[in-house]
Amino acid sequence: MEDFLKIKKACDHNTALSVAILDRFLLSYATEKDKLGKEADQKLQAYRHITDRFGRQWYDMLKSQYIIHRLMKDGGLITKYLKHSTINNLEKEKLDWMAFQSANPWRFSFAEIKEQPEKDFYQMEDVFTGENYLLYSPSIKDIIDRDGDKELWFNLIGFNGSCWQTYGPLSGYASFSPDDIYFFATEVNPMIEDEGALMEDVQKNPVPYMMLFAGSTQQPVVHEGETLVMVISEEKASIPQVQEMEQAFNISYTGGVYRLGLHEWEASPHFAVAYYNEKEQTIQATALTEKGFEAIIDALNKFGLSMDKIADIYLRPSMQQTAQEILKKEIELMPLELLFEPDAEEASDQELKKLDELARLAVTAITSEREPNLEALAAEVGIDLESNRFVVEKIISDLKEKVKK
Structure with a gap:
């Protein structure tokens, strides 16, 4: 059985280190060193019609989340930063934390809550990788209490040695399914052909997927x-x-x-x-x-x-x-x-007129007790018989029934 008290202490310690190293140092360091602030603004600019709806505070949280993901993801800048002299001057505990995070990359995850074994702890299942993991997040309960249950979650997560924790804004979707997310991904990038490619696209540029927050409270119809x-x-x-x-x-x-x-x-x-x-x-x-x-x-x-x-x-x-x-x-x-x-039917007026003319010619043949020659009638009025055979045969059949009556 999990010792959740012990795990929570590890989570609290990890949060304190994260705030000290990421929020108070690396965010500004990366912004200046690698222009990640400018890069984030450029990525988010394409979606100002979404971000403007939620205010500056939300924009700033998304911007920070984007920068931290660039640092902490697989192949992220943290590996390079560990070699910088400025970083090497940090105390050992902070260096060790950064080295551990470099060896355990952060990632975005679309996941469902499978169970809640303890307060603020959730057993999650990534819907695209199938991975099950333990997540600590006090914010999830706050969101559920405010907005109601969520079908799917989209979070940036990092490992602390005992469980995973979130960083930045959380997105919980009331009515988006994995199929919906997959569809959205193929609209963002038509080259996506499987779930692995989807997650590669998310890790490469998560910004479009961050915008799904705009529909997070929409309920199933x-x-x-x-x-x-x-x-x-x-x-x-x-x-x-x-x-x-x-x-x-x-x-x-x-x-x-x-x-x-x-x-x-x-x-x-x-x-x-x-x-x-x-x-x-x-x-x-x-x-x-x-x-x-x-x-x-x-x-x-x-x-x-x-x-x-x-x-x-x-x-x-x-x-x-x-x-x-x-x-x-x-x-x-x-x-x-x-x-x-x-509107489309109005655009087909000319074709309908041709069918009316065909019917008029067919009546003449039928009242004369002659079998209408479909090929000849179609050619006379200018209709492609093969493309319209069902309609033409239906017209002839209905006319025959009317004549009988």
Whole structure:
């Protein structure tokens, strides 16, 4: 069993050394020696639209945290500083502390609280490395008492020989999941392809990730009892007879793309819809709940597809909004849906007029009890039959039914 009284004494002693060495000496030393203050200002400048919201005190804390991370991280400046004559004049206890910290680099960690074995002590699990570690932080309780429970934490942590401790501002997120963080990371750096690359990017430049504090208090969005999360997957696929899927989907078509709204799941809160792009031979399955996504995957797979229920993207509305704000850009994950919005339909007026003309010509053939020649009709009105076959065949079928009546 852990001796938490002994560990807390080690934490208090470590904090005292940290204040004396980092806050009262190395911060100013690094600012002057390696211009880290200027470097921090340049990095933070890109996000003044975020930092200005929280005031100068918060900005200064972020700036200090950035500088200390540059000193204490793996390969940080502390190793070089240990060779400086000015540093070597420090008393032995401080030199020993710096040498120990150099051998045990500090790092940023995205982690969940797994349990609280003692007051101000937390058993944490890093969601991207899988590492479990004991963390001492009195500030965590203060944040939870003020804002409520947090799903995920983002902290700069250093090892004191017995456990880990935080430095600088803590970020606790009420509604960000590891999937949300991964999505944000790929928006910051599209070259990220795995969790290892994500953490390398964080350690290289943590500033964009520090800005996630802007969305820290946003709560999960729950509608009609369902937690909303944008779930999206896209795969290569060929669907020869889309019209046969009408038994399960509401089908609409424009610009070479079929929209497949799943019966009973297309409406709120699930919004389960798939998009089949004939030209690209791709199908994108989307939903705004995990249940809706599983339902549409089951429905699609009944028609010969083999889509996985583990999606490419899981993104909560809170992260989409926060990422757009931080990165100052629109993040559109379902551009194909825009084809079916009113403005897009208005842009397709010319195509609709051609379809109306095709219907008029087809009526003439049908009333004369002749089978309409689809190829000839399409060529006459200027429609690409292959891209519009389903729509054209539906028009002909409906016209035949009307003539019979």
